[in-house]
Structures are given as structure tokens and as C-alpha cells.
Amino acid sequence: MCCGEGRLRLLMIIYSDRPLNRVSYARVMEERIAAQRMASQGTVPIEECVAVEEPLEIQINGSPWVTTMRTPGQDRELAIGLLYTEGILQNEDDITNIHLEDNVLMIEGEISAEGHTRGFLRSSSCGVCGSASLESVLARNPPKIPADTFTLQWGDIEKLVTKLNSSQSFFQSTGGMHAVAQFNENLEIINLAEDVGRHNAMDKIIGQSIDAMPHYRLGFLLSGRVSFEMVQKAVMVGSPCIVAIGAPTTLAIQLARQHGLTLIGFVREARFNVYTGAWRIKE
Incomplete structure (x- = not known):
């Protein structure tokens, strides 16, 4: 190992122990974010490395x-x-x-x-088009998401993901499709769409229910990760919750927090991470 590599490894070790701080030796590609890990044994505070967007x-x-x-x-x-x-x-x-x-x-x-x-x-997944400035991405007028009109039990999250997995017929046959579904508080899948682009699948779901806006009592299930535009779409239709099998990006978390949306990711067997809006999950 050369001297430069050794110093870089040392810097990585030092900064990895500093909570919620960004690494300063290079352009940052990940950030440590506070979250809550919920499992059958209880809830514990954690820090997750999240991809920066x-x-x-x-x-x-x-x-x-x-x-x-x-x-x-x-x-x-x-x-x-x-x-x-x-x-x-x-x-x-x-x-x-x-x-x-x-x-x-x-x-x-x-x-x-x-x-x-x-x-x-x-x-980052070619989802939002038609804007030419940074301001136009955020300068929208979405409906205000109520804080008390949608709740889930801790055990509901795994049930929802199981339902999503079993409903992805095209993914099961091709292995190359993303799925997005809408669900209600009774854990019923209301709409589901599959597409090679996760943003396309979400647009299809929204298009199916365009006459029922805002979606205060409907959450979104995502088969993959959560980037900014996925949260943006949920915010624009007034949805209070996103449950995803994959991880969110930093900008997705920031936008979800800003609009009071519950963002859940890394759903695995009997555990998941809540990045924002943990008050909607009842243990």
C-alpha cells in the first residue's frame, strides 16, 4: 500500500466515527443520516449511510x-x-x-x-422532465399532507411488501421491471403498475386515480430505491407515506421531512428503517 492510500484509509476511519458529518476530503457521495430501526425486539436509533442526491x-x-x-x-x-x-x-x-x-x-x-x-x-432515474431551472423543481404548490389522517401498525409494513412482491407478475417473468402500488390503511392494494422505469410506474398509478386527488389516505409501495422525484410525485398528490424495499437518497429524505411525509426504506424480514414521519407507525 502506498503512503497516500494509507492516509486516505486513515481519514475514512476517522470520519466514519463522526455522526451526521460529511466526509470533507472529496466530493461527498454519501451522508450519514439519523433514522429509527424498527424490529420485533423494539425500536432503536441508528445512523445509515445514504446516497447523496x-x-x-x-x-x-x-x-x-x-x-x-x-x-x-x-x-x-x-x-x-x-x-x-x-x-x-x-x-x-x-x-x-x-x-x-x-x-x-x-x-x-x-x-x-x-x-x-x-x-x-x-x-437520477430520468423521471422528471420539462423543467429548466432548479427553482422550478421545488416551486410547486402541493396539497398540505395532514399529520393525523393515516397510521400503520409496525407489523403492517412487512405484510405490505409481501403483497407487493407477490403481485409483480411481470417482474417474476422478466426480472427487469419496477413496481409501484398504492395501498390504504386496511392494507389493500388499490392500484399497481410495473414498468422498466420506477418513475413511469408511479406516473401510471397517479394517472389511474387522477380524479381522486388528493390522496390523503393512500400510501405508495416501491419495489426499489427512493429518489427525489419519487417523493416529489407523492407530495404532489398529497400521499402521506412511502414504503420502499430499497434505500432513499438524501434529497428524498429532505423533501419528505419538509412536507411531513412518512418515508420507510430498507424493508427486510421483520425490520425496516423509518427516515421521516415515525409518528404514523404504531408499535
Whole structure:
């Protein structure tokens, strides 16, 4: 092991013991978040390493071009690769300057986004489109989610996930589908959709029940992880709860906390993590 590697390992050990602090030696890709682990033996406070999700706005010669939800790090490479695959950049020499400031990557050079000025937002699973600025992602007017109209028992969570798993017919046959379901307080699956994109499956669910907004008494079940746009969709329809087999990102947790949504992840046999809104889970 070289000296540099040894120092890096030492830094990782030191910072791993500091709760709720971000590692400072590099662009942060994970963050330690306080949560509650609920199991049959009881509830204990824990800290989980959560994947960081933050927006990155890419500007070309002073004009916003695209906003993408990503895990920070290698932002320059991300932008160059996206520009190349979109047919905007032919050679890296065409770029004269790249500067990153406050999650805005400014690119200058002999390049033009003319003909590509679709001003869209790419999520970490390509879920949210049609927005050209960071402000437009959060500047919505969602219904206020009531704090006391939806509760679950501790044992309900595993039952719900079991129902979801047994209902994923296309996943069972292909192994390549995400599933999203809506459920009520009686643990009944009201709607279910499968798609190669988790965001598409959730949009299908919302489309099926567009005439029953807001969804104050319906929660969402997700077969995978929880990124920002999944929480955003739930918030926009007034849903009070998301239960996911996978893990949430930092931005998903932040948005859920901001709107009083109960966010449950890492559901396994007889245990799960509650990241926000634990008051809705009765032991």
C-alpha cells in the first residue's frame, strides 16, 4: 500500500466515527443520516449511510441547458459525456472553460445548444422532465399532507411488501421491471403498475386515480430505491407515506421531512428503517 492510500484509509476511519458529518476530503457521495430501526425486539436509533442526491444545473455559454439530479462527483465528466452523447460537443478542445459553483456547472466554448434547447431536468432515474431551472423543481404548490389522517401498525409494513412482491407478475417473468402500488390503511392494494422505469410506474398509478386527488389516505409501495422525484410525485398528490424495499437518497429524505411525509426504506424480514414521519407507525 502506498503512503497516500494509507492516509486516505486513515481519514475514512476517522470520519466514519463522526455522526451526521460529511466526509470533507472529496466530493461527498454519501451522508450519514439519523433514522429509527424498527424490529420485533423494539425500536432503536441508528445512523445509515445514504446516497447523496443533489441537483446540478448545466449552463452553456451563460444559458441554462439542463438540470440533472445526480450524486456529486465527476460533474465535469458527467457534463462532457452528456454534451457528447447529445451531439452538442464534438471535441473537448471546443471547451474553453468549465467552472462549478453551488451546484451550477458553467461551460464556455465554441459550442452551441441551438437545436437542443429543450431545457429539461434529468433525474437520477430520468423521471422528471420539462423543467429548466432548479427553482422550478421545488416551486410547486402541493396539497398540505395532514399529520393525523393515516397510521400503520409496525407489523403492517412487512405484510405490505409481501403483497407487493407477490403481485409483480411481470417482474417474476422478466426480472427487469419496477413496481409501484398504492395501498390504504386496511392494507389493500388499490392500484399497481410495473414498468422498466420506477418513475413511469408511479406516473401510471397517479394517472389511474387522477380524479381522486388528493390522496390523503393512500400510501405508495416501491419495489426499489427512493429518489427525489419519487417523493416529489407523492407530495404532489398529497400521499402521506412511502414504503420502499430499497434505500432513499438524501434529497428524498429532505423533501419528505419538509412536507411531513412518512418515508420507510430498507424493508427486510421483520425490520425496516423509518427516515421521516415515525409518528404514523404504531408499535
